[in-house]
Amino acid sequence: MPDTLTPHRPGLAIALKLSAVALLTCMFAMVKAATAEVPPGEAVFFRSLFAIPVILLWLVKRGELRSGLVxxxxxxxxxxxxxGTAAMGLNFGAVSILPLPEVTAIGYAMPIFTLILSALMLGERIRLIRISAVVLGLVGxxxxxxxxxxxxxPSEEGATLGAMLALxxxxxxxxxxxxxxxLVQTEHPAAVVFYFSVSASLLALxxxxxxWVMPSGEMLALLVGAGLIGGVGQALMTSSYxxxxxxxxxxYDYSSMIFAIILGYFWFSELPTLVMLSGAALVILGNVVVILRERQLGIERQRARAAGQPKT
Structure with a gap:
């Protein structure tokens, strides 16, 4: 039976999270290089298929293989x-066109969109602070x-498509x-991780x-490596929590911008523009406002529960 009660170890948690972000950014860089030769759908297949053995080994190590398959x-x-396959395919299509830092920055809009969809689809209430964060993020x-x-x-047509794919x-x-x-209300998180890789591999077909094309040896190595590294990054990300x-x-998700700028510069000779960095800063600021608000609400809920407990 897996150990579900783990100690609070912030240093280890941060190290795992940063390692995961670094590996996943490397994975995107490898996909960017590979999609110069293969289409995004083929890259999704390799990324998902070769992550499966890594995920299975991770589940065995955690003693969650049974729960991960049920x-x-x-x-x-x-x-x-x-x-998830659609999101990955669009992202791989975007990174095949745009600079790596730019795709990374546009991806920071996801938490803002999540907040909006939570209100529209789940009926969650968004008060002034969150509304301000959404506006700030959308402006960015x-x-x-x-x-x-x-x-x-004409030279901008491909870039416009790339931006739309990233969005x-x-x-x-x-x-x-x-x-x-x-989904996690009835399903074990390990099952969510495992079955996503399986379904994404099948859907990519x-x-x-x-x-689809027969990749060269170098591109095949990049695709397989992207799958393996992506699987390790996914496992480390989950473990950090x-x-x-x-x-x-x-x-710490925003450390991906640092890794993307470094990889973009040394691997693809890409440099982020001032406009892109300015917009990314606003999106990050909006997301940080939401994070701080969620942390405050969490503290308030803990105090409320503590106040409601009988004193001994």
């Missing part, structure tokens, strides 16, 4: 897989997208987050008629 909601897993997204949308010239990926990712909130609360670790 499901009571196969339809829910299929829907999560469809949404508009700033990042404007040079691509308003370019107008669509962020929106689909937000829908995934909403669905996972409902539907893109075979749209131009065993040793620290989500409210503490959420802000």
């Amino acid at each position: 499901t009571h909601n196969i339809r829910g897993h299929f829907l999560r897989g469809a949404l 997204v508009l700033i990042m997208l404007w040079p691509r949308i308003a370019g107008g010239g 669509g990926s962020a929106l689909m990712g937000a829908m995934v987050q909403i669905h996972i909130r409902q 539907l893109t075979v008629p749209f131009g 065993r040793y620290g609360p989500a409210s503490m670790l959420a802000s």
Whole structure:
């Protein structure tokens, strides 16, 4: 039986989270390099398929193999897989066109979209602080997208498509987050992780008629490596939350911008523009406001529960 009660170890939690973010950013860089030769759907297949053995080994190590394979909601897993595969495919399509730091920055819009969808789909109440965060984040997204949308010239057509793909990926990712909130009410988190990789591998095969190619040895190594590294990153990301609360670790997601800038510069000779960084800063600021608000609400709920407990 897995040990579900783990000690609060913030140092280990942060180290795991940063390692996961670094590996997942490397995975995207490898996909960007590979999609110069193979289509995004094929990259999704390799990313998902070769993550499965890593996830299985991780579940065995945690003693959660049985719970990771048992499901009571196969339809829910299929829907999560469809949404997640679409989000991944759009993101891989975007990164094949745009600089790595730019796709990373636009992806920061996902928590903002999640907040909006939570209000629209789940009826969650959004008060002034969260509304302000949403407005701030959307302004930042508009700033990042404007040079691509308003370019107008022939050379900007591909970039405009890339920006739309990245934005669509962020929106689909937000829908995934909403669905996972409902799915984990009946399903073990290990099952959610495992069945997503399985369903994404199968769904990606539907893109075979749209131009899959036989990759060269170098591209094949990149694709397989992306799957393995992505699986390790996913495992480390999940493990980090065993040793620290989500409210503490959420802000470390933005370290991906540092890794993306470094990899973009040294691997692809890419440099972020001032406009992109300015927009990203606003999106990050909006997300940080939400994180701080959630942390405050969590503290208030803990105090309320403590106040309601009988004194001994």
